[in-house]
Amino acid sequence: MNELAPQLFWPCTLGIAMIFVIGLYCVLFTYNLIRALIGLEILIKGVTLLIILAGYITAHEALAQSLVITLIVIEVVVITVAVGVVLGIRKHTGSLDARNIRNLKG
C-alpha cells in the first residue's frame, strides 16, 4: 500500500464517480448516436482512471499500466466498429437520430 494512498483515495474516487455520472448522462439524455458513443467513451475513460488508481494505491503500477494499455487498444477497436455501424445507419436513414431506429419491437 502506497503511503499517500489514504489521503488520495477518496478525492480520486469522487472525481471518477463524477466522470461516470457525466458519461451516463451523456448516454441516456441524447438522441444523437455519435453523442451516445462519446458518452460511452467517457465511461471507459472513467474506468481507465479507476484501474490506474487501483494500481497506484496497491503499489502495482506495472500491472495497472499493462492493463490500461491493453484496455485502450481494445476500446479504440470497439468504438471504431461502433462508428462504422452508425455510418451505416446514417446511410439508410439520412440522420443520426436515435428515434429513427426503433423498427424492431415486440
Place this chain on the structure above:
Amino acid sequence: MFSWLILLPFLGVIILNLPFRALMRRAAFWLCVFIASVQVCAVVFPAVCLWMGKLDILGYILKINFTLDNLSRVMLLCIGMVTFTAVFVERQMRRDEDKFFNFLNLLLLLVAGLNGIVMVRDIFSLYVFLEIAAVSSFILIGSNKDFAAFEGAFKYIVLSVVATVLMLSAIALFLIVAGDTGFSSISAALKSSPDRFFVILAIGMFLCACFIKSGLMPFHGWVPDSYSSAPASVSILLAGIVTKAVGVYTLIRVVSAVFGFTPAIKSLLLAVGALSVVAGALAALGQRDFKRMLAYSSISQVGYIILGLGSGTALGVAGAVFHLFNHSVFKSLLFLNSAAVELETGTRDMESLSGLNKRMPLTGITSVLASLSCAGIPPLAGFWSKLIIIIALWMCGQYFYACLAVAASVLTLAYFLSMQRKIFFGKLGEGLENVKEAGFGLAFPAVLLALVTVGAGLFLPLIIHVFIFPQGAIVGG
C-alpha cells in the same frame, strides 16, 4: 496445454490473407471446416491429440496460464460443432465470394476469442478474449448491411460496452482488494474480507455485466433484435455459442471459481433465472417472426441454465452445463431450420407459412426433434438436462423454483407446438407449391445435430458418468 486451439484460428486468419489470395479463397472453406473438425476431434479423442498438447507456445510467450477442465472441454466441443454448422450454412446462403471470405476471416477470429475465454484463468485475460469475440460478432451481425442488421448491431454494441464498463470497474475493485487479477488470488482475497462494501459492489457489477452479456431478462433488450436481424449463420453462432461462452460460461466459471456460492448470490441467480424462464417463454408465445420467437426461447432456456447454477449444488451445476451443451445443439438446429425455411420461401412470418412438412420433410423432422428436445420430451437430451436441474432445485429445498421450472416447461411446449402447427403441419399454403428441400449445405449439419441431440438422450447412461456428473466438481474448488 491445448493453447494451440487458440493459435490455430489465428494462424488460419494469417494463412488466408497471405499474398496468393486467389488460391486461398478456394481453400478457405475447407480450412475452416478442418479447424472446426480438429477442435471437435481434440475434445472427443484427447489421446489422439496428446502430442499437440506439448506445444504450449502461446502460453509460454504470453505468460498466460491456460488450463483445461471438464467445463472447458464441453464448451470447446460446442464451439467446434456450432462453427462447423455455421460454415456450411454460410456456404449455402451466401453467393457473394468476397463476403463469404470476409465471413470466414471474422469467424476464425471469433473462434479464437471464444477458445481463449474458456481456457484462461485470469480475469483480465478473460476480458481481452471476451472483447475479441464481441468485436468479431458486432461486425458479423452487421455484415448484411441492411438497416435492421445495423440496428441490432448498434443495440448490442451499446449494451456490450456498458457491460464492459461494469466488468472493468469490478476488475479495478478486485485489483484494489487482491492486488492481482488471477482467479485464485481474487478468490482468496474475497474469502478473507467477504463483507467489505467494495467487494459486494464489485461482485454485483460483475454479475450484472454477465447478465447483460448472456441476455437475461431485465437486460435482454438486444437479444431478439440482434438474433433476428443477423444473417442466418451468424444467428446460429450467436445463439449457439457467443452468448453462451461470453455470458453464461463466464458466469458459471466466475461464480464457481471466484465468488463462491454465497446465499445472496444464489438467491440473485435463482430470481433472475426464474424471471427469464417465465418471461422469455411468455414473450415467445406472442411472436410472429420465426427467428424472434427462437430468440425469446433462447432467453428462456438460458434462464434454466442460471436456475441450475443458482441451486449451488454439484448436481445443479452438472445439469446446468449439460443444458448449456444441449441448448447449443438444439438451438443451432432450430436456427438452421429457420434459415432453410427463409431461404426457400423468402419469409420468416409464421402466419404466412403452412404445411411445409410435405415439401421439406427433412427440415420438418429435424425441427420437430429439436423443439421436442427443447421442450423436454423424454427420450431426447433436453429432457434429461431439465430433469437434473429440477431435481437439484428440489433437493436443495427450492420447491417454488422447481415447480416454476416444470410449469415453464409446459409453456415451452406450447410455443414450439404452435410454431410447428403454423409452419410445418396442416395444408400446404398458397404459393408454396414449388418449395423444395434447401440443399446439402443445410441438410448435412441438420442431420448431424439431430443425431447428436437424439444420441445424447438415448445413450445417456453411457455419458452420464464421464461427461455430466464430473461437471459438478467445480463447485467444491
